[in-house]
Amino acid sequence: MMRTAAIYAERKLGHKTVAVLPVHYPREIFTAMDVHTVELWGPPGPPRGPDAGRIQAYACAVVRNALAFLASGGADAADAILFPHTCDSIQGLATLAPDFGGWGKPALRYLHPKGGDGPAARTFVRAELVHLADRLAELTGRPLALPRLAEAIRLHARIDRLRGEILSRRAFLGMDDRELYRLLRRGEFLAPGDHLAELAAAARGLGGERAQRGVPLMVTGYVPEPATILDSLASAGAFVAADDYAAVGRRVPLSPPADGGDPLDTLAAKAFTMPPCPTRGGDQDVRMEYLETLYRRSESAGLIVHIQKFCEPELFDVPAIRRRFARIGAPLLYLEGEMEASLSGQVVTRLEAFVEMVDAGRKAP
Amino acid sequence: MIARRVRYEITARALGPALVAMERWRSRLRRRGRGAGRAEGPFGPPLESTRKLKELTALHYLAGRFADGAVPVAWVTSGFPVEMLRPLGFHTVYPENHGAICSVKRMVPELSDAAEREGYSRDLCGYARADLGSVATGKTPVGRLPRPDLLCCCTNICQTVLYWYRALAAHFRVPLVVIDTPFVYGEAQPHLLAYVADQLRELTEIAERVAGRKVDRAALVETMRLAREGTRLWDECLRAGRARPSPWTGFDSFFHLAPIVAMRGTRECNAYYRMLRDELNDRVARGVGGIADERVRLLWDNLPIWFNLRDLSTVLARNGFNIVCATYTNAWAEAGSMIDPADPEGSSARAYLHVLLNRDLPHKISIMKRLCREHGATGAIFHSDRSCKPYSIGQIDLMGRLASETGVKGLLLEADHADPRAWSEAQAYNRLHAFMELFA
Numbered sequence: 194m195m196r197t198a199a200i201y202a203e204r205k206l207g208h209k210t211v212a213v214l215p216v217h218y219p220r221e222i223f224t225a226m227d228v229h230t231v232e233l234w235g236p237p238g239p240p241r242g243p244d245a246g247r248i249q250a251y252a253c254a255v256v257r258n259a260l261a262f263l264a265s266g267g268a269d270a271a272d273a274i275l276f277p278h279t280c281d282s283i284q285g286l287a288t289l290a291p292d293f294g295g296w297g298k299p300a301l302r303y304l305h306p307k308g309g310d311g312p313a314a315r316t317f318v319r320a321e322l323v324h325l326a327d328r329l330a331e332l333t334g335r336p337l338a339l340p341r342l343a344e345a346i347r348l349h350a351r352i353d354r355l356r357g358e359i360l361s362r363r364a365f366l367g368m369d370d371r372e373l374y375r376l377l378r379r380g381e382f383l384a385p386g387d388h389l390a391e392l393a394a395a396a397r398g399l400g401g402e403r404a405q406r407g408v409p410l411m412v413t414g415y416v417p418e419p420a421t422i423l424d425s426l427a428s429a430g431a432f433v434a435a436d437d438y439a440a441v442g443r444r445v446p447l448s449p450p451a452d453g454g455d456p457l458d459t460l461a462a463k464a465f466t467m468p469p470c471p472t473r474g475g476d477q478d479v480r481m482e483y484l485e486t487l488y489r490r491s492e493s494a495g496l497i498v499h500i501q502k503f504c505e506p507e508l509f510d511v512p513a514i515r516r517r518f519a520r521i522g523a524p525l526l527y528l529e530g531e532m533e534a535s536l537s538g539q540v541v542t543r544l545e546a547f548v549e550m551v552d553a554g555r556k557a558p
Numbered sequence: 559m560i561a562r563r564v565r566y567e568i569t570a571r572a573l574g575p576a577l578v579a580m581e582r583w584r585s586r587l588r589r590r591g592r593g594a595g596r597a598e599g600p601f602g603p604p605l606e607s608t609r610k611l612k613e614l615t616a617l618h619y620l621a622g623r624f625a626d627g628a629v630p631v632a633w634v635t636s637g638f639p640v641e642m643l644r645p646l647g648f649h650t651v652y653p654e655n656h657g658a659i660c661s662v663k664r665m666v667p668e669l670s671d672a673a674e675r676e677g678y679s680r681d682l683c684g685y686a687r688a689d690l691g692s693v694a695t696g697k698t699p700v701g702r703l704p705r706p707d708l709l710c711c712c713t714n715i716c717q718t719v720l721y722w723y724r725a726l727a728a729h730f731r732v733p734l735v736v737i738d739t740p741f742v743y744g745e746a747q748p749h750l751l752a753y754v755a756d757q758l759r760e761l762t763e764i765a766e767r768v769a770g771r772k773v774d775r776a777a778l779v780e781t782m783r784l785a786r787e788g789t790r791l792w793d794e795c796l797r798a799g800r801a802r803p804s805p806w807t808g809f810d811s812f813f814h815l816a817p818i819v820a821m822r823g824t825r826e827c828n829a830y831y832r833m834l835r836d837e838l839n840d841r842v843a844r845g846v847g848g849i850a851d852e853r854v855r856l857l858w859d860n861l862p863i864w865f866n867l868r869d870l871s872t873v874l875a876r877n878g879f880n881i882v883c884a885t886y887t888n889a890w891a892e893a894g895s896m897i898d899p900a901d902p903e904g905s906s907a908r909a910y911l912h913v914l915l916n917r918d919l920p921h922k923i924s925i926m927k928r929l930c931r932e933h934g935a936t937g938a939i940f941h942s943d944r945s946c947k948p949y950s951i952g953q954i955d956l957m958g959r960l961a962s963e964t965g966v967k968g969l970l971l972e973a974d975h976a977d978p979r980a981w982s983e984a985q986a987y988n989r990l991h992a993f994m995e996l997f998a
Contacts, residue, residue: 285951308736512677
């Protein structure tokens with residue numbers, strides 16, 4: 194089932210749909226209010242209309258493609274749009290499209306805090322959740338019911354737990370990367386219950402024996418696009434053993450939500466249990482420590498830093514990543530893309546050479 | 559510690575002023591030989607205040623060489639509520655201001671190369687690359703930058719500063735304070751105001767710990783008063799640009815912006831702007847213009863192209879074009895008026911949330927229209943700044959709207975505020991000349 198089909202299926206149930214720009218947002222509130230969310234990561238490939246030209250070519254392809262997509266009617270099936278407070282470019286898009294053309298329906302924003310954890314940030318997250326719920330109530334005509342929110346938090350906790358389990362025991366799952374990422378990224382548009390069912394079915398395939406025999410690699414970056422990168426890795430004899438994509442691994446909390454209490458407090462607390470992500474700020478050393486731990490725990494043999502060109506949050510961390518992984522002797526490949534439809538032959542060759550080099554290093558005495 | 563403090567104080571209060579006085583005397587001799595106050599080329603007579611500006615800047619950086627270990631040092635972003643630090647005696651360093659100086663001195667390619675060798679992309683902000691390159695190499699046109707004890711970043715100008723200061727914090731191993739100012743769509747919601755005010759209280763606790771002393775509330779109130787007054791004085795300087803001819807150029811105003819950015823909340827800053835305002839008003843009264851023959855008045859949008867100001871201003875002035883207003887310089891004349899000394903945290907939260915770059919495009923277009931109307935600008939140059947995405951996204955629409963709603967003609971000029979490697983001179987001047995022909 195693809196995005197449009199998912200939207201129409203939800204519409205039949207009387208649910209509104211909100212298109213969501215990357216990256217972090219409290220999906221539980223939408224679920225609790227029967228609002229279906231469909232994420233919009235670009236989409237990849239060439240822009241779907243001339244409006245990409247309204248943003249300079251030195252801004253990232255995610256926002257340029259998103260503006261073109263919205264303005265060409267690509268998201269017209271949605272009833273509203275949500276712009277999380279991810280970066281300067283998405284923030285700019287959040288006023289450009291609704292205020293100057295490209296999106297004529299309600300526009301919501303979710304302003305998550307930047308910087309570290311602290312009383313001010315926690316209070317703000319809670320207030321922002323309430324504000325978002327009020328805006329959704331305007332859309333649906335129904336206020337947020339806290340028992341429904343508690344239920345949604347439990348549902349998403351189950352989803353998060355399965356996603357975490359699949360990712361952390363990836364080598365024991367008999368599924369290639371293309372299939373695995375298709376499964377995980379279907380969560381971007383499937384109804385949570387449907388996604389949970391698919392995850393549960395996949396998790397049953399997690400065996401006690403290692404299913405992946407290729408070269409284990411870790412990836413970090415924004416979004417696994419173009420998806421052909423996964424095919425190229427597979428044909429070169431590698432697989433993704435650890436994931437730190439903003440779109441995937443960085444959205445799996447490091448600890449489950451607390452039981453009981455005020456569900457808004459619980460959801461606010463979740464924002465501070467997520468893996469480090471530069472789009473949310475936080476200590477760079479903490480992120481490097483996290484990446485190294487992820488790398489070691491997954492027994493990865495190399496790291497691919499897969500960056501979307503002009504993506505400042507990711508780019509500023511690259512030198513620290515290089516230093517940290519050089520220190521532990523981990524091979525590193527830096528790739529830069531622009532949400533192309535497929536990888537260029539040149540990049541494929543670099544990937545293949547990297548995998549060969551890593552593999553040779555592993556086999557060396 | 560005591561010896562360092564003595565050296566810092568001597569530099570700031572005695573040696574620095576003495577050196578500045580000597581330089582003033584030497585430059586007076588040089589100017590006497592050339593004919594002081596005489597117009598040069600297509601420009602009007604130079605502003606006398608510029609000399610004082612150079613002295614202020616030189617003194618600040620000279621004292622900074624000896625600041626670490628003597629007084630607490632904070633590296634601060636331009637939109638940071640620095641008033642909260644002043645009563646604690648911090649010596650403040652503005653890496654963005656330093657980046658601009660590096661660009662004027664044409665050092666950015668060298669510094670950026672050093673940053674790029676560390677792994678920083680050339681697609682990142684030119685100021686950040688210059689700063690990180692300077693940190694890596696120790697090279698700077700100002701002699702030496704003091705090591706920070708505290709890093710202070712406010713996201714109201716961009717989120718780039720957040721990523722940049724995270725990297726600095728990892729390098730220097732010192733505390734980083736982030737004042738997160740969520741983007742304002744329309745007017746700030748109460749919970750946004752409360753959030754920023756709460757962070758300012760948290761900042762005070764950390765800054766007190768680093769400085770090793772408590773904030774004197776009376777001193778804070780006085781700093782806030784000075785900051786508000788400084789903003790008003792800067793606004794009065796900018797308002798002088800409404801006169802015909804404008805007594806200065808927008809390019810002048812870019813340089814004279816430095817004290818309100820880097821010395822906001824100090825007596826020196828306000829004394830300087832009183833002097834500048836009086837000089838500008840005197841020129842208005844005497845009909846002295848920033849350029850010799852002002853025919854067309856323009857608005858500038860975005861940061862200056864620091865490394866090319868002289869050439870660009872000369873080309874414009876030769877053709878009778880003057881930049882009489884700029885969204886960039888105006889940004890420091892607006893929000894500060896919201897500061898209320900009686901409520902430092904609450905009013906700073908409002909002021910620092912409502913800066914130009916933290917607000918939506920409808921606000922930005924309204925500012926542009928007002929500036930064009932008040933200053934009689936009939937054209938606008940939109941500097942499409944490769945390394946400042948938050949300022950640049952939306953410019954293409956802004957230019958179209960400004961033209962269709964007010965008739966102000968626009969030019970999109972692609973460059974970079976700091977790095978000359980992103981500047982295509984022939985292409986840029988070709989476009990600029992074509993633009994100027996529209997006004998024939």
